[in-house]
Amino acid sequence: MIGFGLGGLSLAKNLIREDPDAEITIVGDERPYVRHKLRLTIAGRDISVPTDKLEASGVRIIDGRAVKIKREQREVVLETGEALPYDYLVIATGAEPSQPPVPGGELTMGYRKIGDIERLREASPSRVAIVGASLVALHAADTCIHLGAEPHVIVRSRLVRKSLEPELSQELEERLSRVGVVFEKGKVKRITEDGVEIDSKMVEADLTIAAMGVSPEVELARDCGIELEGGWVIKVDRRGQTSDPRVYAVGDAALAYNPITGKPEYLAIGGAAAIMAFNAARAIAGKRGMMRTPRYIKDVFLGGNYLVSVGFTSPEAEKAGFEVDRVELRDTRWGDRAFFVFERESRKLLGFSSVSSRDIGEASVEAMRGVVRRKRVEELVGEVS
Amino acid sequence: MGLEAHVVRLTVLDRCVGCGLCVDACPVYNFVVEDGKARVTEGAEERCFVCRTCEMMCPVGAVVVHEGL
Numbered sequence: 001m002i003g004f005g006l007g008g009l010s011l012a013k014n015l016i017r018e019d020p021d022a023e024i025t026i027v028g029d030e031r032p033y034v035r036h037k038l039r040l041t042i043a044g045r046d047i048s049v050p051t052d053k054l055e056a057s058g059v060r061i062i063d064g065r066a067v068k069i070k071r072e073q074r075e076v077v078l079e080t081g082e083a084l085p086y087d088y089l090v091i092a093t094g095a096e097p098s099q100p101p102v103p104g105g106e107l108t109m110g111y112r113k114i115g116d117i118e119r120l121r122e123a124s125p126s127r128v129a130i131v132g133a134s135l136v137a138l139h140a141a142d143t144c145i146h147l148g149a150e151p152h153v154i155v156r157s158r159l160v161r162k163s164l165e166p167e168l169s170q171e172l173e174e175r176l177s178r179v180g181v182v183f184e185k186g187k188v189k190r191i192t193e194d195g196v197e198i199d200s201k202m203v204e205a206d207l208t209i210a211a212m213g214v215s216p217e218v219e220l221a222r223d224c225g226i227e228l229e230g231g232w233v234i235k236v237d238r239r240g241q242t243s244d245p246r247v248y249a250v251g252d253a254a255l256a257y258n259p260i261t262g263k264p265e266y267l268a269i270g271g272a273a274a275i276m277a278f279n280a281a282r283a284i285a286g287k288r289g290m291m292r293t294p295r296y297i298k299d300v301f302l303g304g305n306y307l308v309s310v311g312f313t314s315p316e317a318e319k320a321g322f323e324v325d326r327v328e329l330r331d332t333r334w335g336d337r338a339f340f341v342f343e344r345e346s347r348k349l350l351g352f353s354s355v356s357s358r359d360i361g362e363a364s365v366e367a368m369r370g371v372v373r374r375k376r377v378e379e380l381v382g383e384v385s
Numbered sequence: 386m387g388l389e390a391h392v393v394r395l396t397v398l399d400r401c402v403g404c405g406l407c408v409d410a411c412p413v414y415n416f417v418v419e420d421g422k423a424r425v426t427e428g429a430e431e432r433c434f435v436c437r438t439c440e441m442m443c444p445v446g447a448v449v450v451h452e453g454l
Binding site: 006009010013014017034036037039040042043045049050053142146270271273274275277278291294296298299300301302304359361362364365366368369372 | 387388389391396398409410412413414432433434435436437438440441442443446448449450451452453454
């Protein structure tokens with residue numbers, strides 16, 4: 001297995017269970033950590049993940065880098081020159097933050113690794129520009145505030161666009177503005193040492209974080225001729241098998257499948273990586289059955305502002321070809337403000353999103369299950385006028 | 386509240402049927418099944434990836450991951 005993030009970790013754990021006789025070797029240049037908890041490292045919290053149980057189960061972990069996959073010989077070559085033979089190979093190489101495609105894009109830093117937080121802390125900035133409207137951008141903004149820096153989040157369209165109804169993007173923006181996040185609207189033109197130029201304005205900053213999404217790490221796969229979708233992400237079937245039946249790919253390097261449309265989509269969500277690993281381990285062990293990968297997100301930000309999202313937003317559902325209707329609920333168990341999105345004729349759920357000042361707990365699980373199982377909207381919220 | 390106050394809490398509801406899918410799903414060994422029900426293991430909250438795979442894979446919606454900040 002190449003890569004030791006959540007996907008690699010999950011795959012190893014699942015494969016030990018599915019095939020106790022399998023000899024598992026993991027090659028990775030970093031140990032797994034909880035990316036969701038990155039911001040906690042500034043409060044001195046340890047977010048590394050113990051691997052003692054894997055090692056006690058006989059998994060060999062090599063701290064190093066794979067530099068080549070020789071598919072014909074079924075070998076992975078390490079930077080030390082060592083060649084590791086395989087019966088099955090799993091590529092779990094993850095992704096790296098995408099650089100803004102503008103002049104100066106290379107001046108940005110990512111917000112993805114423990115080292116990024118250390119760099120941010122050492123820089124001790126007073127103002128930070130954050131390019132992007134993603135969840136990562138909001139995590140970075142939280143971190144900046146806790147470090148005493150003023151985050152300026154540069155948003156081209158709206159916050160967390162693929163996960164929230166338009167009204168909820170606005171709601172979240174207003175809530176986070178009240179706790180110190182500054183939102184700047186515009187298209188990024190260029191990035192300099194002094195900040196970010198948007199439209200006709202300069203957003204001054206001591207450093208700039210790129211949080212516009214990620215790019216899958218696919219060089220090893222590309223170099224050995226494994227098929228990529230659109231030239232940028234590893235193409236897999238529903239169980240993670242690549243164009244080579246002996247090679248699987250899971251996590252942020254590979255495509256997932258939308259449980260509603262059945263079509264491939266790029267998710268780059270931790271939970272999806274773990275489910276992809278579950279499916280791939282079963283496939284490698286020759287077992288039947290697979291779990292679906294819902295687009296399910298639940299997060300909390302400064303000021304105790306919660307966000308829950310599953311499935312499609314109404315604009316995304318329309319783009320996917322659905323005739324869409326939706327119902328808005330305020331101050332209910334679904335959150336301070338929540339939307340269910342459903343197919344107009346069948347009334348089957350397509351999505352749910354919510355912004356709230358509390359963890360809606362069990363209700364988020366119920367909404368997620370309702371969307372994945374395509375329940376009728378009335379089954380969850382009663383009669384809709 | 387600050388990041389120091391961040392907590393994760395895992396709950397298994399009474400409707401758990403003890404199928405063990407959460408045990409399989411969790412990448413960091415946060416669940417065991419005992420006496421026909423899932424139970425959260427010691428130290429689970431610190432280890433938790435907050436990946437919510439347990440919530441997604443539970444067939445009866447009995448696992449809930451709470452996060453507070």
